[in-house]
Amino acid sequence: MKQLMVKEATSGIVLADIAADAACSVAAVSLVLNPRPDRDSRISPRTRERILASARRLGYRPNRNAEFLKRGCIPEIGVFLPDFGNDLMLEFIKGCCVSAKEEAFSLSFCFDDASADLGAFLAEATARRNCALLVYPRQDPRDAGEELRRYCASGGKVVLVEPQGPAVRCPLPELPRVFLDDGLGGKLVADHLLKQGCRNFVIYGDGRTRVSAFVKQIEKKRCRFTHFSMRHDPAAIIAEIRSFGADTGVFCTLDILAVSLHTALLREGIIPGREVKLCGYDCLFSPDRLTPKLTSVFQPFRELGYRAVKMLIDQVYGRAVENMTFRPELMPQESTLGYGKTDNGATSPK
């Protein structure tokens, strides 16, 4: 019954401890340690130094709980995420967690599945009194643009995640955001496949920005291409690859599609890296886990999450925030560089 009264052994340093140590009032300490800019301008440099030194020496950690109790909201950032289940999302989450932990904020993740859309998330976040929101809209934020606008209009802090890059139209251009330069990804793939000698192209999957950047690049070289949406069966794509011939490059806009096609190709005796060049997107599979290894595009999702949360916290404290753009990176492997050229392709020791 008395579990709740248990206090940690390390009872923690509070402002009063610092005030005592630095021989000043709690208010002065608060002013100096307050994360907002220009709060401590009223305190003399000497006092400030004393306070900062004490805080550092005593190992002070802010109690965001108490801080936000006063403010009428909670030191928790609501994070709205698409319901993709893969490493990228996990990477993003990890980045958010590191950031939040560094700043002593909490996180509350909400996944855009059957149980909650952006509107429901915003309602919940409001009722819950989250101090700020990180919104990674599944597609176009227009879906719930009005609710989002209202939330911001009533003083809510929001940062948008736009992995599709700046090309996507958004009705809330004034919101701070983190971009992923998706177009660059498409361009990198195109350049790489062209360099590997591909002259005919198949695009498998959707993703407007990366696809159109890819197309733009290959069209410069007057190459043919066929585009299959992700609804298509690998069989249809294989037929097209066969008709195109050996100098075909396949751009799968998602690794999961690439693996799907990969297995289907092998099943047909067409070996990626030899009879066709195959490139995925997302780097979901450790390269040593597919035969042949799959060329793919790495996206710095962890960094994206890390930065987005930092931006949000800056915004909460009224510090200046700037939009950020991140760049994907091509990771060439056997499926485009070439595979098993020296022998008959057998990897079995037999």
Next chain:
Amino acid sequence: MKQLMVKEATSGIVLADIAADAACSVAAVSLVLNPRPDRDSRISPRTRERILASARRLGYRPNRNAEFLKRGCIPEIGVFLPDFGNDLMLEFIKGCCVSAKEEAFSLSFCFDDASADLGAFLAEATARRNCALLVYPRQDPRDAGEELRRYCASGGKVVLVEPQGPAVRCPLPELPRVFLDDGLGGKLVADHLLKQGCRNFVIYGDGRTRVSAFVKQIEKKRCRFTHFSMRHDPAAIIAEIRSFGADTGVFCTLDILAVSLHTALLREGIIPGREVKLCGYDCLFSPDRLTPKLTSVFQPFRELGYRAVKMLIDQVYGRAVENMTFRPELMPQESTLGYGKTDNGATSPK
């Protein structure tokens, strides 16, 4: 500069509102609404009913922040997770999030990577004053058993996640925990493969509990098997499969190994579901995304996370908690049920 003063439009119902509505004191409301058992025994049933009715009607939401400020810790649950990057972990996280949201608690995830082990996590959680911890130790919790024991001894609330099932030895048997019956998973796979006519077996990958349960089951039928650790190359496994012949069943203890082997087999012209039965574990790939579709074992990780957090919150409020066991489920697909038996195996329309 005045961003921080912005208050939500919905200013929220507090205990005082309910006290006013139910014509009683704030203390009485607190006593009734306090989540701990036996707190409200001193309040008369009639008053209690009035208070509960008011709370419900006004849509009261507890302010855990204020609640825990008083208690000297924060309404945030620290969650220590292995650094696996896959859907299962995400499922677990989703379950935790739903639970935490329902109870108005926050979460702080920490991943067991190069930057933090269990010891570091415990130190951080203590300094941060998390009200409770959910610990999913990578392997044997003995790694940091001493720190964990100390943490609990000083009043810390902990729930363990043990996906390996009860078979794993643990130095802290008194800790509440959620189990996943991993042995059952191995047994399900063995039974299924035996039923599909397999008489020779290859095990690829590690995972003591599920492997030994699998072995136990096939040994009952006096079947041969060879065990390859996940360090092995698919080539070695393929050689073994060839030497065993057509009635071979392969149990990959992870889907990622199954896919690795899957691609390598296809590459060699051996078709899972036809020349060999292949079974994975984890259900990481939507079955329609591999050719042939992969039989695998579903593990209710979302439910596991959901329950674990609930248990933790029960524990925080001094309610009785009971260990829970969850059961994996076999999802049979083409790779064991049979694939392309009617034609020559061609799936291409050509």
Next chain:
DNA sequence: TTGAAAGCGCTAACAC
């Protein structure tokens, strides 16, 4: 430039 004091929403002694 600094400090005293009130108060955020809740809990828990202690009175009544």
Next chain:
DNA sequence: GTGTTAGCGCTTTCAA
């Protein structure tokens, strides 16, 4: 049974 009161750690007036 119920109410009064004093905080939890911090922010922010307001006075000095």
